Amino acid sequence: xxxDIQAELPKLLWLGIGVAxxxxxxxxxxxxxxxxxxxxxxxxxxxxFLTPAGVLLVVGLLYPVVRTTVLSVRDRxxxxxxGLDNYAWMLTQPEILLVLRNTLLWVLFAPLLATAIxxxxxxxxxxxxxxxxxxxxxxxxxxxxFVGASIIWKFVYTYRPAGTDQIGLLNQVVVWLGGEPRxxxxxxxxxxxxxxxVLIWIQAGFAMVVQSAAxxxxxxxxxxxxxxxxxxxxxxxxxxxxxxxxxTVAVVLITISVQTLKVFDIVRTMTxxxxxxxxxxxxxxxxxxxxxxxxxxxxxxxVLFVLVIPLVxxxxxxxxxxxxxx
Amino acid sequence: MASIRLAxxxxxxxxxxxxxxELALDITEGEFLVLVGPSxxxxxxxxxxxxxxxxxxxxxxxxxxxxxNRVPARDRDVAMVFQSYALYPHLTVRDNIAFGLQLRKMPKxxxxxxxxxxxxxLGLTEHLDRRPRNLSGGQRQRVAMGRAIVRxxxxxxxxxxxxxxxxxxxxxMRAEISRIQRDLGVTTVYVTHDQVxxxxxxxxxxxxxxxxxxxxxxxxxxxxRPTNIFVAGFIGSPSMNLLQARLEADTxxxxxxxxxxxxxxxxxxxxxxxxxxxxxxxxxxxxxxIRPEDMEDAELVDTPxxxxxxxxxxxVEALGSEILLHFQLDAPPVxxxxxxxxxxxxxxxxxxxxxxxxxxxxxCSPRSRTKSGDPLRVRVDTTRLYFFDPETGAGIWGDPSSxxxxxxxxxx
Numbered sequence: 001x002x003x004d005i006q007a008e009l010p011k012l013l014w015l016g017i018g019v020a021x022x023x024x025x026x027x028x029x030x031x032x033x034x035x036x037x038x039x040x041x042x043x044x045x046x047x048x049f050l051t052p053a054g055v056l057l058v059v060g061l062l063y064p065v066v067r068t069t070v071l072s073v074r075d076r077x078x079x080x081x082x083g084l085d086n087y088a089w090m091l092t093q094p095e096i097l098l099v100l101r102n103t104l105l106w107v108l109f110a111p112l113l114a115t116a117i118x119x120x121x122x123x124x125x126x127x128x129x130x131x132x133x134x135x136x137x138x139x140x141x142x143x144x145x146f147v148g149a150s151i152i153w154k155f156v157y158t159y160r161p162a163g164t165d166q167i168g169l170l171n172q173v174v175v176w177l178g179g180e181p182r183x184x185x186x187x188x189x190x191x192x193x194x195x196x197x198v199l200i201w202i203q204a205g206f207a208m209v210v211q212s213a214a215x216x217x218x219x220x221x222x223x224x225x226x227x228x229x230x231x232x233x234x235x236x237x238x239x240x241x242x243x244x245x246x247x248t249v250a251v252v253l254i255t256i257s258v259q260t261l262k263v264f265d266i267v268r269t270m271t272x273x274x275x276x277x278x279x280x281x282x283x284x285x286x287x288x289x290x291x292x293x294x295x296x297x298x299x300x301x302x303v304l305f306v307l308v309i310p311l312v313x314x315x316x317x318x319x320x321x322x323x324x325x326x
Numbered sequence: 327m328a329s330i331r332l333a334x335x336x337x338x339x340x341x342x343x344x345x346x347x348e349l350a351l352d353i354t355e356g357e358f359l360v361l362v363g364p365s366x367x368x369x370x371x372x373x374x375x376x377x378x379x380x381x382x383x384x385x386x387x388x389x390x391x392x393x394x395n396r397v398p399a400r401d402r403d404v405a406m407v408f409q410s411y412a413l414y415p416h417l418t419v420r421d422n423i424a425f426g427l428q429l430r431k432m433p434k435x436x437x438x439x440x441x442x443x444x445x446x447x448l449g450l451t452e453h454l455d456r457r458p459r460n461l462s463g464g465q466r467q468r469v470a471m472g473r474a475i476v477r478x479x480x481x482x483x484x485x486x487x488x489x490x491x492x493x494x495x496x497x498x499m500r501a502e503i504s505r506i507q508r509d510l511g512v513t514t515v516y517v518t519h520d521q522v523x524x525x526x527x528x529x530x531x532x533x534x535x536x537x538x539x540x541x542x543x544x545x546x547x548x549x550x551r552p553t554n555i556f557v558a559g560f561i562g563s564p565s566m567n568l569l570q571a572r573l574e575a576d577t578x579x580x581x582x583x584x585x586x587x588x589x590x591x592x593x594x595x596x597x598x599x600x601x602x603x604x605x606x607x608x609x610x611x612x613x614x615x616i617r618p619e620d621m622e623d624a625e626l627v628d629t630p631x632x633x634x635x636x637x638x639x640x641x642v643e644a645l646g647s648e649i650l651l652h653f654q655l656d657a658p659p660v661x662x663x664x665x666x667x668x669x670x671x672x673x674x675x676x677x678x679x680x681x682x683x684x685x686x687x688x689x690c691s692p693r694s695r696t697k698s699g700d701p702l703r704v705r706v707d708t709t710r711l712y713f714f715d716p717e718t719g720a721g722i723w724g725d726p727s728s729x730x731x732x733x734x735x736x737x738x
Binding site: 219221222224225226227228229230231232235239240243244246 | 377378379398399400401402404405406408409410412413414415416417425426429430473477
């Protein structure tokens with residue numbers, strides 16, 4: 001496992017070439033922009049800067065969307081037209097209905113709880129003495145990958161038979177309280193909720209940081225005016241602070257909702273979708289890449305895509321409204 | 327409605343800077359009291375302590391007959407108008423005004439009635455369903471006023487409420503605030519930097535300097551009998567000319583002579599009789615104050631030699647109804663801690679103790695023909711000279727039992 005600098009050199013060389021290529025492309029782009037025609041210069045500039053991004057978007061997003069949609073109405077090999085069979089299969093197969101139900105559970109609980117916990121935390125530590133420390137504690141999990149977090153929480157939920165030493169934190173606590181250790185990840189729907197906890201653990205920090213910034217942006221004068229108008233701490237929050245930071249809360253809710261819809265790593269790492277915990281993204285992966293059901297997998301992907309669209313639209317409308325309000 | 331009483335109220339911050347020191351004020355029921363002073367003088371801090379937004383370090387604050395040092399802002403029953411208006415952006419004008427009443431669980435019908443009434447008074451009726459961001463500055467100001475008046479509070483507290491408005495609107499709102507306050511008869515404490523607001527609005531005006539109360543008196547008295555150089559220099563615009571001079575006995579009459587560099591002015595015997603303490607300064611240096619409006623171009627009025635000063639016109643500022651003449655006199659300016667503070671307030675740092683010359687401004691009739699560079703002769707109304715102790719800066723007036731002397735002047 002020694003680190004042999006000699007053996008790594010080619011990689012470093014490639015890295016250097018990559019960076020140089022990147023700089024060369026940017027430089028070339030700037031030169032082209034500069035050399036452009038004198039008239040309609042704004043169009044020329046827009047074209048130069050938007051084209052690379054546009055090309056990447058088409059190649060990386062638009063084409064796959066079209067291709068996936070086409071595949072979703074074909075058979076498992078992606079060759080024969082089957083109409084809406086794959087979608088019909090999805091809505092009739094009990095396992096897949098369960099997957100849809102699980103995804104619904106995720107979307108119902110994770111964004112709401114993560115946002116609420118983040119908000120409550122932001123309000124409670126606001127202007128307290130150890131605010132910075134307290135906030136970084138909650139924010140830290142953001143730095144961990146979903147897979148890493150899942151492994152940590154898998155240990156938390158680990159089961160050892162009663163009478164033996166528990167290595168899982170949760171079971172140890174249960175034992176301390178005089179209970180029997182249990183297999184947390186086996187029983188549905190509890191297991192799905194326990195997986196949701198992991199996502200909340202990761203996302204609450206993000207929710208807290210963003211909402212804390214919004215709370216701090218509420219002018220002191222308005223808070224003081226409210227105090228003189230007669231609010232107590234509770235009314236202060238519900239009638240002044242929350243309505244004023246609502247656009248931010250909405251952004252956080254939607255961002256986490258999109259994250260939640262796409263959740264894959266946590267389920268894959270902790271249960272692999274077994275014990276009735278699978279979600280759309282995991283099922284899509286299984287169908288398309290493990291069972292070789294390209295059509296069904298694509299259909300699931302399309303459903304996921306369609307579910308995300310309204311959230312994105314709300315997000316855009318929200319951003320536009322906030323901008324107009326200013 | 328209630329009286330407000332501050333007894334020895336101080337505010338000391340944790341870093342031991344004192345924002346307000348031993349402030350004593352008795353504000354009677356229905357009175358309009360203005361707190362005025364240069365920025366950083368502690369006037370806003372004093373107001374915020376009355377509001378309950380700032381903790382009181384020591385002393386006693388009484389509203390009505392209740393000591394409220396430890397009473398939270400929401401239970402003090404005072405209403406505040408902020409410089410920024412501090413309207414709730416997410417609420418309509420109607421809800422902004424009604425907010426305080428809704429919190430007090432007032433019946434809906436009563437709230438509606440009061441809001442309509444307040445909107446009527448302030449001319450906001452057609453704007454009730456709009457949001458603050460769609461209103462002009464003046465309208466927002468009115469909403470802030472409306473929010474204060476519907477509560478029918480013990481007191482109005484206003485923190486520079488007009489300073490974000492343009493000049494014309496400010497004059498209009500000033501009159502409106504005065505009218506509303508008089509109609510409702512609510513005790514009002516009003517903080518401002520603007521002495522015109524202070525003079526026009528206040529039943530009494532309290533002048534603060536670095537957290538210390540200098541004088542509290544009705545506006546005219548503040549102007550006529552400032553308790554010290556600071557008040558004298560702060561009240562009045564353009565501000566009082568302050569010069570170092572020497573008071574000399576006048577052997578010919580019962581009066582005295584005031585030596586300003588090479589020139590002298592006669593100090594009338596009547597003035598000396600009215601302010602007997604001045605006799606103690608004969609043969610000594612004094613700080614003398616001459617208001618710009620107590621001077622006139624000598625060409626236009628009958629001018630005895632012993633009440634005229636000569637110089638050269640530096641600058642003529644014509645304002646239509648009057649002109650401001652700038653010139654120099656061969657007398658050093660008064661340099662004390664007070665005059666330095668005043669200079670700092672107007673952003674001037676050229677106060678030079680070593681200078682032998684002072685810049686003087688006279689406010690004259692527009693009929694004056696003088697131009698810059700012309701020799702100038704100015705008539706000084708010597709009966710209206712102000713005298714101050716050059717060391718302490720205290721005003722030299724009659725004995726304290728004089729009928730005109732207000733009791734608060736003893737603070738000096």
